[in-house]
Amino acid sequence: MSGFEVRRHDNGEVSILHLKGFLDAHTAPQFEKALHELVKENRVRIIVSMTDLDYISSAGLGVFMGFIEEIREKGGDIKLSSMSEKVYKVFDLLGFPSLYEIFDDESGALARFNETY
Amino acid sequence: MKTNPIPEKIALFFVVLLGLLTFAFDILKFSSSLDFSQWSYLNEGINFVILMAYYYYVRHKRFVSQSDIQINLKNFIKLLAALYIWTLAWKQILSPSFVTTDFPKAPDTIGTVVYSNLITFAAIVVIVPMLLMVKNLIFYKQKNRTRIYLALALSATLLGMMTTVILRQPLDVSSDSEHIFQSLVLATGIVFYLILATHNSWITYLSRKMKYSYFLASIGLVWVIAMMFDVIFKESVAAHSLVVAAFTNLSWYFLFFYALFGSLTFLFHLPTARVFDRKMKEVASLHQLGRVIAAEFDLGKLVKIITEMTKDVIESKYTWIEVYDDQTGHLSVAATINIDKKELRSMDNHALHQIGIQVIESKKRFSINSIPKNGPYADIRSWKKDIACIAAAPLLGANDQVLGILYATKSVEFGFDPDDLNMLEAYANQAAIALENVKLIKNSLEQERLERELQIAREVQMRLLPQKLPDVPLKLETLTITAYEVGGDYYDFYQNHEDHLGIVIGDVSGKGTSAAFYMAETKGIIQSLTREQRNPVEILEATNLILWDSLERKSFITLLVADINYKKRQLSFARAGHCPVAYYSSRRKSVEFLQPGGIAVGLDKGPVFSKTLELKKINFEKDDVLAFFTDGLSEAMNKSGEEFGEERLGQILTEHAHEEVDVIKDKVINAILGFLQGQNLHDDLTLIIVKCT
Numbered sequence: 068m069s070g071f072e073v074r075r076h077d078n079g080e081v082s083i084l085h086l087k088g089f090l091d092a093h094t095a096p097q098f099e100k101a102l103h104e105l106v107k108e109n110r111v112r113i114i115v116s117m118t119d120l121d122y123i124s125s126a127g128l129g130v131f132m133g134f135i136e137e138i139r140e141k142g143g144d145i146k147l148s149s150m151s152e153k154v155y156k157v158f159d160l161l162g163f164p165s166l167y168e169i170f171d172d173e174s175g176a177l178a179r180f181n182e183t184y
Numbered sequence: 185m186k187t188n189p190i191p192e193k194i195a196l197f198f199v200v201l202l203g204l205l206t207f208a209f210d211i212l213k214f215s216s217s218l219d220f221s222q223w224s225y226l227n228e229g230i231n232f233v234i235l236m237a238y239y240y241y242v243r244h245k246r247f248v249s250q251s252d253i254q255i256n257l258k259n260f261i262k263l264l265a266a267l268y269i270w271t272l273a274w275k276q277i278l279s280p281s282f283v284t285t286d287f288p289k290a291p292d293t294i295g296t297v298v299y300s301n302l303i304t305f306a307a308i309v310v311i312v313p314m315l316l317m318v319k320n321l322i323f324y325k326q327k328n329r330t331r332i333y334l335a336l337a338l339s340a341t342l343l344g345m346m347t348t349v350i351l352r353q354p355l356d357v358s359s360d361s362e363h364i365f366q367s368l369v370l371a372t373g374i375v376f377y378l379i380l381a382t383h384n385s386w387i388t389y390l391s392r393k394m395k396y397s398y399f400l401a402s403i404g405l406v407w408v409i410a411m412m413f414d415v416i417f418k419e420s421v422a423a424h425s426l427v428v429a430a431f432t433n434l435s436w437y438f439l440f441f442y443a444l445f446g447s448l449t450f451l452f453h454l455p456t457a458r459v460f461d462r463k464m465k466e467v468a469s470l471h472q473l474g475r476v477i478a479a480e481f482d483l484g485k486l487v488k489i490i491t492e493m494t495k496d497v498i499e500s501k502y503t504w505i506e507v508y509d510d511q512t513g514h515l516s517v518a519a520t521i522n523i524d525k526k527e528l529r530s531m532d533n534h535a536l537h538q539i540g541i542q543v544i545e546s547k548k549r550f551s552i553n554s555i556p557k558n559g560p561y562a563d564i565r566s567w568k569k570d571i572a573c574i575a576a577a578p579l580l581g582a583n584d585q586v587l588g589i590l591y592a593t594k595s596v597e598f599g600f601d602p603d604d605l606n607m608l609e610a611y612a613n614q615a616a617i618a619l620e621n622v623k624l625i626k627n628s629l630e631q632e633r634l635e636r637e638l639q640i641a642r643e644v645q646m647r648l649l650p651q652k653l654p655d656v657p658l659k660l661e662t663l664t665i666t667a668y669e670v671g672g673d674y675y676d677f678y679q680n681h682e683d684h685l686g687i688v689i690g691d692v693s694g695k696g697t698s699a700a701f702y703m704a705e706t707k708g709i710i711q712s713l714t715r716e717q718r719n720p721v722e723i724l725e726a727t728n729l730i731l732w733d734s735l736e737r738k739s740f741i742t743l744l745v746a747d748i749n750y751k752k753r754q755l756s757f758a759r760a761g762h763c764p765v766a767y768y769s770s771r772r773k774s775v776e777f778l779q780p781g782g783i784a785v786g787l788d789k790g791p792v793f794s795k796t797l798e799l800k801k802i803n804f805e806k807d808d809v810l811a812f813f814t815d816g817l818s819e820a821m822n823k824s825g826e827e828f829g830e831e832r833l834g835q836i837l838t839e840h841a842h843e844e845v846d847v848i849k850d851k852v853i854n855a856i857l858g859f860l861q862g863q864n865l866h867d868d869l870t871l872i873i874v875k876c877t
Contacts, residue, residue: 092694121825122821122825124866124867126693128740129738129739130738132739132786133737160762160764160779160815161740161784161787162760162784162796163787165795165796166783
């Protein structure tokens with residue numbers, strides 16, 4: 068299995084998580100940890116950028132669901148951006164587009180955050 | 185002892201009888217002043233028989249067959265003391281005197297005759313067991329030539345006894361040509377005695393204390409043995425029997441040399457006694473530790489044993505071991521000696537803390553031999569006055585990571601020599617091995633538990649799937665391949681309404697037992713819902729509502745519920761986040777993937793779910809093919825990360841739709857296997873093929 072990597076990049080009030088590689092049941096805890104840290108720091112405006120994400124499994128999708136309620140309660144949101152067609156298909160199949168805002172690139176997501184807050 | 189007591193008693197009887205006989209002979213010879221010289225050979229022969237018979241009697245007695253060094257030495261000294269007491273007592277009582285011209289010297293008085301008999305008797309009784317005891321010592325560490333030297337020494341002794349009787353000359357070293365033969369015999373004997381005298385390796389294995397005390401004792405012993413011949417045997421035994429005189433004389437030489445060499449060996453061993461002692465202790469304790477580690481898997485007990493051994497061998501005052509706690513990730517005191525665990529835990533000593541950090545960072549042992557002189561560590565003394573030096577060694581695991589630290593302190597400055605530090609390191613290493621062992625075993629138990637859990641989950645999953653195909657006028661075929669780690673694929677058929685076949689296919693997120701439980705729950709819910717309802721949208725909405733409360737937030741289930749009216753050839757279905765339905769139209773000869781809107785069950789409480797969920801209806805014709813599948817099929821991945829994809833499935837359906845369903849299924853299986861090329865599936869794969877009639 069290919070590896071997985073989460074890099075965090077803070078941009079003002081917004082935190083951007085860059086996902087890279089394979090996000091599945093084995094690597095999901097890494098992503099979970101990154102989100103958990105953000106929530107702990109009360110940084111709840113989060114963009115998950117998936118430019119380099121090759122694959123996402125149901126366990127990986129579950130991570131979003133595990134946090135979204137708390138983040139939205141705190142007045143934040145998770146916005147998704149820059150996903151490949153293949154990854155988008157998975158999100159789309161499950162119906163994520165009706166639950167999350169998905170942007171072509173980070174700047175779109177950033178702009179949305181800036182106009183809402 | 186497996187000896188027959190009867191011959192031994194007979195032997196003893198002969199000893200006494202023959203002893204009395206020779207005594208009578210001596211008396212007769214003394215009182216009659218006749219020349220008995222021809223008879224004297226007989227007398228010597230009888231004495232030789234007495235010696236042999238006594239040897240036969242005594243050789244297997246318990247007190248001469250001990251292998252323990254101390255017991256042999258003690259018995260030896262007891263016998264020697266008894267011989268002196270016996271001799272001196274009779275000397276006082278009988279005050280013997282001898283005619284000093286001849287050899288052998290003749291007794292002067294009847295008392296002297298009695299005396300010489302008593303001493304000879306004592307000589308035999310005491311010297312034979314003494315020699316046997318020395319033999320035990322020699323054979324403590326037998327070498328391949330030991331027996332040969334012993335045999336040669338014995339032969340020389342026998343020869344000496346014979347020549348003494350025949351030549352009637354004392355065994356002395358003399359340049360006198362008349363005595364040259366006896367001198368040669370004696371010299372030969374002495375050579376072998378000297379060789380045997382070097383066989384004292386038993387001394388090496390004595391403890392340091394014993395070496396010191398035995399050395400002092402041996403000086404006295406050498407002197408006492410040296411005196412023995414002159415004081416006890418010189419005239420008295422020869423006056424009675426030349427055989428016994430030669431025997432005692434030669435035995436005396438041997439015992440003297442043996443005692444002398446022993447004493448010297450003790451002396452030479454004294455400087456290294458401490459080191460040797462220590463090495464023996466080290467070897468023994470490491471050996472024991474190795475055994476304990478292999479057999480003991482209780483971590484608490486193991487660290488306790490290791491600290492105890494460390495204390496014993498390096499003679500430390502306080503000893504303790506700190507181990508990383510898996511839960512907290514911090515070092516915590518696991519075992520202590522001479523110091524309270526709680527005290528150590530609650531103690532917040534900066535200097536000690538520094539030492540710990542240094543050991544962890546350098547991964548090397550650390551020691552200070554004189555704390556007061558080292559400013560930064562003087563802190564330790566303010567905590568415990570009796571810590572004058574301290575040493576610490578890391579417990580290094582297989583990957584060179586520090587698992588813990590072993591500490592030892594002494595109350596004297598410069599208490600740790602390089603040996604101590606090496607040992608501390610050795611114990612720390614053993615402790616590390618022990619810790620890793622315990623962890624490995626724990627992990628493998630955990631692994632086993634998981635495997636078993638997986639097995640149960642797999643069985644549950646298999647039991648949840650329909651065991652047979654429904655009896656309907658449709659051609660049906662199903663395929664399930666489970667991945668190694670159970671995924672959550674699920675499908676079911678239900679026939680609660682006439683002319684209708686219900687199909688449900690789904691995929692529970694997550695793996696193992698939790699997936700199996702959710703699957704069971706889903707099956708139960710859908711089975712009860714389909715009894716009353718037929719509309720896929722209603723069934724899914726109700727299912728979502730029920731599962732929303734029980735599902736873990738990060739879990740969700742994709743579901744597709746289909747209702748086939750095979751009489752009217754109608755399919756209506758709704759898709760909650762599940763893969764689309766592949767529909768092959770025999771008329772158009774092409775495949776279409778039907779993907780109406782809908783989000784997975786468990787993602788939303790209701791509003792979004794209902795808003796997005798669409799009902800899709802189609803009318804199909806004879807020979808049309810429907811394929812329901814899970815993402816295990818579309819996302820089956822080969823080595824290069826390529827996915828099988830829906831297109832490949834579509835292609836197979838297009839090419840083989842005219843064949844029977846089992847053929848279509850085989851084609852799909854072959855296509856997937858060919859695509860995977862030995863790569864394992866990472867998710868369950870389910871496929872349901874329906875061909876309309």
